[in-house]
Amino acid sequence: MDEFFPAAVYILCFITSSACAFLLGRSYRSSGARLLLWSAACFVFLAANNLFLVLDLLVFPDANLRIARLLTALAAVAVLIVGFIWDAETE
Known part of the structure; x- marks a missing residue:
């Protein structure tokens, strides 16, 4: 349980x-506001960061993906x- x-x-x-990345990208496509594009790109990298976190701590606990997490x-x-x-x- 822990x-x-x-x-x-x-x-x-x-x-x-x-x-968030999906919704910001969809909003950018409909409005064309460039700030939405940059925010969507930021959240894509943050999603990748969270994916590396899940892979690092849960799927491959022996691997060290800290550098990949920091770079994303x-x-x-x-x-x-x-x-x-x-x-x-x-x-």
């Missing part, structure tokens, strides 16, 4: 970030910051 709750939280975080988190933040800067320069 291992169920962390696993459930990790999987729910992956599902939530994937749903860095990519998520970098994409969002670049998007903010790029949109601020075009206005």
